[in-house]
Amino acid sequence: MRENEHNGMDKRHDTTIAQLLTHLGHVRQAVPVNYKLKAELKQRLLEQMKQMQKQQQGAVPVKRSRRGLWWFGGGMIALSIAACMVFLPNDGLRLHEQTVLAIPAEETARQVSISPRGDRIAYLTDNARLHAYPVDHPEDKDLFSLPSTSGRYESVVWSNSSQRIAVLEQTEGASRLWMMQFNDGGGQASTQLLWEETGAQVADVSWSPDGRQIAYTKVKGDKAEVWINNLATYRENKLAEGSQPDWSSDGKRIAYVQDGVIQVADLTRGVTAKAASGTQPSWQSPDRFTYLSAEGRLMQARLNEQTGTFDTLAVPLYRGVSLKSAEWARDGKHLLVAKQTKQGIVFAVVRRE
Amino acid sequence: MGMPLEREEKHNASPPEDETGYYETRDFTELYDEYFDRVNRYLRCRVYNSWDADDLTTAVFLKALEKFDQYSRTRPFAAWIFRIAHNTFIDYIRKNREVPTEDKFLLSDEPDDTWQPEQQALSKETLATLLERLDRLTQDQRDVLSLRYFAELKISQVADVLGKTESSVKMIAYRGLQQLQKLYKEGDRNEGK
Secondary structure (H helix, E strand, O other): OHHHHHHHHHHOHHHHHHHHHHHHHHHHHHHHOHHHHHHHHHHHHHHHHHHHHHHHHHHHOOOEEEEEEEEOOEEEEEEEOOOOOOOOOOOOOEOOOOOOEEEEOOEEEEEEEOOOOEEEEEEEEEEEEEEEEEEEOOOOOOOOOOOOOEEEEEEEEEOOOOOEEEEEEEEEOOEEEEEEEEOOOEOEEEEEEEEEEEOOOEEEEEEOOOOOOOEEEEEOOEEEEEEEEEEEOOEEEEEEOOEEEEOOOOOOEOOOOOOOOEEEEEEEOOOEEEEEEOEEEEEOOOOEEEEEOOOOOOEEEEEEOOOOEEEEEEEEOOOOOOOOOEEEEOOOEEEEEEEEEEOOOEEEEEEEE | OOHHHHHHHHHHHHHOOOOOOOOOOOHHHHHHHHHHHHHHHHHHHOOOOHHHHHHHHHHHHHHHOOOHHHOOOOOOOOHHHHHHHHHHHHHHHHHHHHHOOOOOOOOOOOOOOOOOHHHHHHHHHHHHHHHHHHOOOHHHHHHHHHHHOOOOOOOOHHHHOOOHHHHHHHHHHHHHHHHHHHHHHHHHHHHHH
16 A cells, blocks of 8 residues: 555656655655764764763863964054074075065054965954955055954954955854955955854864865863864864864864864874974974974974974074964965064064075 | 651652653663664755765764753653754755855765665655755745654654744644645646646
8 A cells, every 4th residue: 555655656646645745754764874974973972972071070171272463552563574594404494584564553453364375464453344465565455344243353364265364253152253255445345154153262263275164263161172164064073172273285184282282183094193382383384384382482393204293493583582473374485473572563474485 | 847758758769750751861872872863864854965964963963962961851852852953954054055156065966875776866866856845845844844754753842843833833734735745746747748
């Protein structure tokens, strides 16, 4: 009887509700379950439950780190480039002097980011404005107004496309990631909401090379975790406890900070290695990244392919000066550094040869 | 005057129950083993791409684990987990509309080895036809019919998931089925020409 009822659909007979219900049931039964996923996910959930139990038994507070930059006061802020030529053994980091650049500081900026090609700077100011300008022609500044919201725009991250800038908004109880289309000329920014996280604060957004995923720090209370979110499928995975993730340009590794130590997660092999003590890792190339020591000194960590460990060395840049941040453009040739001065924080774009 | 000892012992002997006497005693892993199939199948019936459906299934259970301490065991687990599944699906649909359209990844049709080869052609086509017709219903009708017939929830549970009254769910289901029936008839007629 059931088979005849099912055949009723195929034979194009008039469909009664009963036949329709039977059809729906048949379709449901015909859809297979992914049992492989079921087993794999169960393992993952069990591991997560163990971690949660450990945390409940006596969580070690994780240091909360945020990459925040401020401009102090008004007036002219000079972008200066270190006039040093440094050649390190083993073909390390060679830096070259670049044209001195100056931009007016109209507002107190919260966050600065360098474009993937290292040719533009974007910075966010208090009143929901985004300034963007070419490094070589700061006079061609574009000013964008972001949508007015109940929250506060806190940081800006250039996406892998030089045409888009991601802006992170914090509200009470939620963080939102907006994508702004970069148009020459400025004006009202064309934005779209990419993703929203409720119940936690989000910071340190880093894009995967294909632009489909983001890695970020999620902070709930005193706990900071590194998460990955696939913006197309909404799949969200916790990578580790820690903060300040940075995605390598080949997409294979994510460096992040855990208890003052930089860890490198190899996403293809599923292993994590300790690299160095420090903060703010920033990938320069697929096998090396720079970071800041506890004293704010610029360091470089290079992957030893044979051993899987990282060799570290100091970069002689701004000797005696404690840097606030150092961020590589995606091209690996331009480095945006921030240092504390008496006038405030000075940003410099250093070009690598 | 104190409480009778007998009553006190009875109070401590069994877990608290609500008026219906329902109390979920199973732990998370047992509930996962039971409900994974239904959730995965439900999402595969709602999403064109089965890889996305599997990703959403993962997201549902990760969220469920994170929020499990908030689950009130005096209410049916089915309604609770499918509320998470429904909301996850709705967020997915919303984000798909907002992700730049040049992201072809959303439209990929990668091979899925969970479908048996002999069933694949007929069943996938049948499901695709059904999804296309469901897409022509209202959002409420789609949600109610999907939760009722793909997630196999009772009317009361569907109402719980969607935050509606039972009578409202019944009416929406009835109208949805009527409309779906009409679409199948039109489809049959057009194919017969």
